[in-house]
Amino acid sequence: MRPDVEVVAEQVFAALADPTRRAILAALASGGPATATDLAGRLPVTRQAVAKHLALLAEAGLVRAEPGERRRVRYRLRSAPMQVAQQFLAALARDWDSSLDALKDHLDRGA
Amino acid sequence: MSFPDRIERTVELAHPPAKVWAALTTAEGLAAWFGDQAAIDLRPGGAARMSWNHGFTVQMRVERVEEPTVFGYTWQISGLPEEDPRRTYVEFTLEPAGAGTRLTVVESGFAQLPDDLHGKAYEGNAGGWASELGELASYLDAA
Numbered sequence: 001m002r003p004d005v006e007v008v009a010e011q012v013f014a015a016l017a018d019p020t021r022r023a024i025l026a027a028l029a030s031g032g033p034a035t036a037t038d039l040a041g042r043l044p045v046t047r048q049a050v051a052k053h054l055a056l057l058a059e060a061g062l063v064r065a066e067p068g069e070r071r072r073v074r075y076r077l078r079s080a081p082m083q084v085a086q087q088f089l090a091a092l093a094r095d096w097d098s099s100l101d102a103l104k105d106h107l108d109r110g111a
Numbered sequence: 112m113s114f115p116d117r118i119e120r121t122v123e124l125a126h127p128p129a130k131v132w133a134a135l136t137t138a139e140g141l142a143a144w145f146g147d148q149a150a151i152d153l154r155p156g157g158a159a160r161m162s163w164n165h166g167f168t169v170q171m172r173v174e175r176v177e178e179p180t181v182f183g184y185t186w187q188i189s190g191l192p193e194e195d196p197r198r199t200y201v202e203f204t205l206e207p208a209g210a211g212t213r214l215t216v217v218e219s220g221f222a223q224l225p226d227d228l229h230g231k232a233y234e235g236n237a238g239g240w241a242s243e244l245g246e247l248a249s250y251l252d253a254a
Contacts, residue, residue: 005114006114083195086191087188087190088115090188090189090190090191090221091114091116094118094189094218096118097120099145100120100122100216102144103122103134103135104122105144106134106140106143107125107126107134108125110130
């Protein structure tokens with residue numbers, strides 16, 4: 001069964017609502033896969049806090065744990081759920097009102 | 112459902128359908144109100160393109176041409192990578208209204224899911240960069 005876009009969007013936006021989780025995602029996006037220890041070294045939070053956030057991000061499908069020894073588990077960013085969120089934002093950002101106003105102005109100018 | 116799949120607007124224009132049609136379906140018309148530059152091959156399956164002076168370009172594909180009542184095209188979803196295959200469908204419907212035109216625009220398809228959202232295809236994609244960089248490394252090593 002295909003997952004509901006609404007459920008995916010809710011998880012993505014809930015995940016992005018927290019500044020530490022945004023920082024973790026940004027670190028994985030810019031630097032590639034990393035362990036909880038690596039991330040704690042780069043961010044102003046404890047390893048325990050990073051691990052807790054990574055668990056939530058994995059639950060939402062935004063990161064994936066790569067198989068490995070417990071403390072060496074590396075987390076990798078998964079972009080597919082973000083694309084659902086991007087589509088949601090694209091619908092909100094598609095400004096037909098301004099475009100149609102411009103069409104009206106164009107036609108009136110040419111009359 | 113709060114995730115909008117479809118956007119719909121109707122406007123009353125004080126100009127006859129033929130004139131509105133020209134504004135929607137010619138490069139000159141599109142460049143005058145929609146993009147800053149435009150090109151269009153007006154037939155189903157034809158390519159069209161609009162670009163803006165701030166640097167954004169969108170590729171379109173003409174889908175329906177029923178002069179002067181229905182013009183439809185698909186285009187990329189803004190914000191998604193250019194190679195993403197998903198498109199939204201935009202359809203303009205023109206109806207005579209007195210001396211003018213009632214124009215309806217419907218854009219649909221925002222709630223499509225990526226096919227690879229939870230599938231195996233995605234796992235392949237996620238590994239894409241790592242394997243491409245691996246290939247680059249082997250290529251350089253061999254050289």
